Amino acid sequence: MNDFFAFLYETLSYLNTFSDDMYNTNAYVPTGLSSVAISLAGMTIYYYLINHPRLNRWFHWFGMSLILAVINFGIAWIMSDKALFALYSEQGQEMPYGYEIFTFSLINAVWTLVFNFVFSMIIKWWSRNCDHTPF
Amino acid sequence: MNKLYVIGIGGTGSRVLKSLTMLLAAGVKINASEIVPIIIDPDLAAGDLERAVSHIRNYCKVYDALDHNTASSNTFFGTKINTSLIPSLRIPVKNTADVAFKDFIGLALMKDDKANYNANHALASILFSERNLDSTMEVGFKGNPNIGSVVLNQFSSSKEFKDLAEAVKKDDRIFIISSIFGGTGAAGFPLLAKEIRKEKSKDENAALQNVPIGAVTVLPYFDVKADENSEIDSTPFFSKTKAALSYYKKNLNEVNVMYYIGDKPSNLYANSEGGAEQRNDAHFVELAAALAIIDFAQYGDADFPVHEGKLQHSSIYKEFGIKNEAKQITFGDLDETTNLIVKKPLTQFTLFCKYLNEQINDSLKQPWALKHKFDENFMTSAFYRSNLKAVKDAYIEWLSEMSANSRAFTPFLLAENKSNVFALIKDEKPKKSLIGKSNYSLFDDVLNDKQRNLNASASQPQLFMELFHAATQKLVKSKFRM
Numbered sequence: 176m177n178d179f180f181a182f183l184y185e186t187l188s189y190l191n192t193f194s195d196d197m198y199n200t201n202a203y204v205p206t207g208l209s210s211v212a213i214s215l216a217g218m219t220i221y222y223y224l225i226n227h228p229r230l231n232r233w234f235h236w237f238g239m240s241l242i243l244a245v246i247n248f249g250i251a252w253i254m255s256d257k258a259l260f261a262l263y264s265e266q267g268q269e270m271p272y273g274y275e276i277f278t279f280s281l282i283n284a285v286w287t288l289v290f291n292f293v294f295s296m297i298i299k300w301w302s303r304n305c306d307h308t309p310f
Numbered sequence: 311m312n313k314l315y316v317i318g319i320g321g322t323g324s325r326v327l328k329s330l331t332m333l334l335a336a337g338v339k340i341n342a343s344e345i346v347p348i349i350i351d352p353d354l355a356a357g358d359l360e361r362a363v364s365h366i367r368n369y370c371k372v373y374d375a376l377d378h379n380t381a382s383s384n385t386f387f388g389t390k391i392n393t394s395l396i397p398s399l400r401i402p403v404k405n406t407a408d409v410a411f412k413d414f415i416g417l418a419l420m421k422d423d424k425a426n427y428n429a430n431h432a433l434a435s436i437l438f439s440e441r442n443l444d445s446t447m448e449v450g451f452k453g454n455p456n457i458g459s460v461v462l463n464q465f466s467s468s469k470e471f472k473d474l475a476e477a478v479k480k481d482d483r484i485f486i487i488s489s490i491f492g493g494t495g496a497a498g499f500p501l502l503a504k505e506i507r508k509e510k511s512k513d514e515n516a517a518l519q520n521v522p523i524g525a526v527t528v529l530p531y532f533d534v535k536a537d538e539n540s541e542i543d544s545t546p547f548f549s550k551t552k553a554a555l556s557y558y559k560k561n562l563n564e565v566n567v568m569y570y571i572g573d574k575p576s577n578l579y580a581n582s583e584g585g586a587e588q589r590n591d592a593h594f595v596e597l598a599a600a601l602a603i604i605d606f607a608q609y610g611d612a613d614f615p616v617h618e619g620k621l622q623h624s625s626i627y628k629e630f631g632i633k634n635e636a637k638q639i640t641f642g643d644l645d646e647t648t649n650l651i652v653k654k655p656l657t658q659f660t661l662f663c664k665y666l667n668e669q670i671n672d673s674l675k676q677p678w679a680l681k682h683k684f685d686e687n688f689m690t691s692a693f694y695r696s697n698l699k700a701v702k703d704a705y706i707e708w709l710s711e712m713s714a715n716s717r718a719f720t721p722f723l724l725a726e727n728k729s730n731v732f733a734l735i736k737d738e739k740p741k742k743s744l745i746g747k748s749n750y751s752l753f754d755d756v757l758n759d760k761q762r763n764l765n766a767s768a769s770q771p772q773l774f775m776e777l778f779h780a781a782t783q784k785l786v787k788s789k790f791r792m
Contacts, residue, residue, distance in 0.1 A: 227747060228676055228754035304758045307677045 180207035187282045193259075193275035202258035209254065210247040210283055214290035217243040222295070222302040233309040240291040244284040251283035252276055312481040313392070314342035314607055315474065317401075317502065319350045320494030322528050322599075323487040324362035325592065329600035331365050332708045335372075335701050336659035337385030337779070338652060341607040342483070344390035348474065350465060350498055352403035358590060363399050365704045366391055371697040375771040382772065384779040386659060387701075395477050401470040403462060411457050412443035458497025465498075466505045478518040481611065485603050486525040486565075490554045491547040499527060500557070503564040507619035522614035524606035525565045527558075529572025531595040547575070566614040567626045569602035571595055573717060591711035594639060594719035598630045604651060638718045640736045653721075654792045657735060658782035660709065660722050661753075663702045664734070665778070668726050669750045676754050678761035682773050693771045732789045740789040756781045 180203035185194050197203050221239045255276050263270040292309075299306050318327040327347050334340065347366055351359050373387045393399060412418070412434075420431035434443070442457055465471055478484070486502055488495030503525065506518055530547040558568075573595050605628070615622035634643040641653050674685060688694055706724065713720035722734055731749040732740035747755045760780040764773050786792040 227751065228673075228758060229751045231677070232675060303762075304677065304755055307675075307680050 176204050176207075177201050180204055183207065183286055184279065184282055187285065188278060190275045190278060193272050193279065196259055196262060197255060197279070200258050200262050202255055206251050206254045206283060209250050210287050211290055213247055213250070214243055214287050215294050217246075218291055218294040218298060222298055222305050222308075226302055226304050228304045231305040231308045236295065236305070236309040240288055243291055244287040247287040248280045248284040251280040255279050312342070312479065313344050313346055313483075314340070314603070315346045315348060315478065315482065315484045316603060317348045317350060317484065317486045318362070319486065319488040319498040319502065321351070321353075321356055321358045321590065322489035322495050322596070324349055324351065324356065324358040325590065325596045326487045326526070326528070326599040326603075328358075328362040328365055328704075328708065329592065329596045330603055331362070331369050331391070332705050333597070333600055333604070333652065333655070334389045334391065335369055335387055335705060336652075337388050337655040338604065339385065339655075340389055340604050342389070344392045346392045346395055346477075347399055348396055348401060348470075349399050350401045350403065350462070350502070351494055352461070353494075359400075361704075365701065366393065366399060368697050368700040368704070372693070372701055372771075375693045375697065375769070376775055377768055377772040381765070382768075382776055383783075384772075384776040385655065386662070386775050386779050395473060396470050398470075401465055401468055401474075403465055404468065408446060410443070411438065411445050411461070414461060417443060458494050459501060462494075462498045462501050465502075471505075475518045478521055480517050480520075482517065483522045483524065483606070483614075485606055486523065487528075487599060487603075488525070489528040491528075491530045491551045495527075496550070496554055499525060500562055503562065507564040519619040520616040522566045522609075522611070522616065523564060524567040524569070524603070526569040526571055526599045526602040527554075528595060528599055529570060530575050531571075531573040531593060563621065563625070564619075565625055566616070566621060566623075567606050567609065567628065569599070569605070569628050569630065571598050571602065571630045591715050592708045593715045594712055594717060597712065597719060601648065601651065602628070602630065637716070638713075638720045641721045642737050654786060656721070657786050657790065657792065658779070659705065660724075661734065661782045661785060662778045663706055664724075664726075664731070665750070665753055666699075666702055667706070668728060669753065673750070673754050673757075676758060678754070678757040678777060681761055682764065682766070682770065682777070684770070684774060688770060688774070691770075694774075698771075732785075735790060738790060741791070743788070753781065753785065756784050760784065 177198065181194070181198050184197075184203060184207075217239065221236065225239075256270075259272060259276075260270050295309065299308060302308075316327060316330065318324050327349065330345070331347075334345070349359055349362065353359065369387065370391050370393055373390060376382075376384070376387060378388075378390075415434060417431060417434055420428050420434065422428040438457070445457065484506060486499055488499035490496050490499075503523060506521065506523060508519065529551055562568075613623075631645065632639060632643050632648075633645050636643040641649055644652075670689075673679060674689075679685065709722060710724060712718065713722075713724070721736055723736055727733060728749060731753065734740070743752055745752075745755075757777060761777055763780070764777060766773070768776070
């Protein structure tokens with residue numbers, strides 16, 4: 176699973192030692208799983224709990240997607256920062272990443288948009304009011 | 311029952327037929343496979359007649375566009391109105407255009423050998439006033455049944471009446487609508503009833519003679535403004551009614567079920583002798599009269615044995631009443647039996663019409679519209695843009711006129727109220743929704759739900775009507791427990 180998420184994240188941008196540290200600490204997995212779970216839960220809520228005829232245009236879906244992407248941006252930030260801070264603390268060093276954490280979080284947000292789309296295509300068909308959303 | 315021939319005589323006949331058409335559009339059930347509407351009115355330009363004919367034609371166009379298979383649960387436009395027998399819908403009254411009554415009866419020819427006026431002339435002068443004799447008849451008989459009874463005597467010789475006589479079969483029925491206080495209806499009804507029961511020669515179709523006949527005669531329910539230039543005066547409405555009732559009691563033995571409907575006149579209509587200006591607002595009494603037709607259709611055939619034009623049972627007499635004496639009648643003022651017939655269909659159809667007026671253009675991106683292609687093309691199709699819209703507009707106009715009339719029938723709050731759509735029925739609080747959707751978003755939610763059960767192979771008009779019938783049915787059940 177670590178390899179799978181590493182492939183996802185590093186395909187978009189390989190960030191040298193940051194990516195290696197993430198891989199070696201297995202930090203991709205909880206971030207990736209959280210993102211997938213949040214994306215799935217968010218889309219399920221959109222299609223089956225909100226499921227509202229006034230919120231079923233493509234831009235409503237996109238708005239929901241952006242919210243989930245922002246949430247997962249924050250989660251990636253917190254989780255990667257926590258994992259790498261712990262790694263470097265053990266070594267008695269200061270964590271050297273800042274820009275990399277931002278980039279990784281952004282990549283996670285982009286993947287969240289992709290997850291949202293994929294989950295939408297799978298689950299939308301049984302939604303009463305949103306089965307034509309985003310198209 | 312097979313066919314129900316509904317013959318409306320005069321302006322009231324047209325207005326009651328209009329009410330019946332609106333009830334049928336809303337899905338009020340009638341125990342007849344089809345309705346055959348016929349209007350007898352010498353005033354071909356009468357506004358009320360024009361409106362009734364136009365509404366019936368539009369109803370038929372909507373009806374013809376629907377599938378009417380047994381699997382359909384849609385009851386909107388559920389009864390066939392058949393206009394093929396008499397496409398014009400009218401039995402013409404001949405020789406009345408631009409002819410003075412005295413010329414019609416040949417008053418000037420009533421002379422003896424020496425060219426002096428004879429006894430016939432004297433009799434005609436006793437029976438008819440100068441004003442009667444000089445009266446023209448292209449706009450009807452202007453409240454003079456004594457003229458009408460002479461002129462209408464000839465309508466049975468028309469091709470249309472003969473076609474009717476040929477068309478009536480066993481198991482069919484005839485219902486006659488007339489007013490008792492005017493001219494055309496008051497004169498035409500007893501004549502028509504007698505003509506139907508007339509003994510036929512053996513080779514003629516005897517079904518007409520023995521057909522069960524129902525009739526509603528509308529007692530005075532409005533006055534007309536006094537106008538010295540008009541021949542119509544409402545002052546003698548009651549005395550004319552009494553005289554006619556007395557005549558019916560002694561001489562009218564042809565009708566199986568006789569309905570009397572009336573109201574204390576509390577409204578004043580413009581005084582119009584006829585023509586396009588004779589266009590009275592719809593009134594609750596006309597709706598009640600239309601309900602008489604539905605009531606008549608409920609009877610079984612065994613209730614009306616008729617042999618060689620003679621009733622084997624005595625006539626049944628019925629009146630219509632409401633529960634509360636209200637100036638503004640709501641559903642709460644109607645008897646339970648009446649509500650059972652009209653409340654649910656009228657509420658469903660009113661919701662449907664209001665949705666079409668207030669919301670549909672904003673909902674064309676909803677799944678129910680996208681999936682079944684209810685798009686701009688559909689909205690501009692003849693079915694939607696011309697036919698359905700015409701009936702919808704007529705229906706709302708009909709309700710609005712009844713609610714503005716006196717006594718008013720005002721069961722619905724018709725004004726646009728998008729923030730409280732289901733505050734529709736007067737004096738009735740809708741149940742609150744617990745699912746976080748309200749007003750037209752709830753309506754769309756239900757449409758989106760119901761569209762999934764549609765049989766996509768049906769025609770688009772059928773799908774449209776079926777969808778809205780199912781959705782409004784669910785909404786009135788959840789909001790009003792109907």
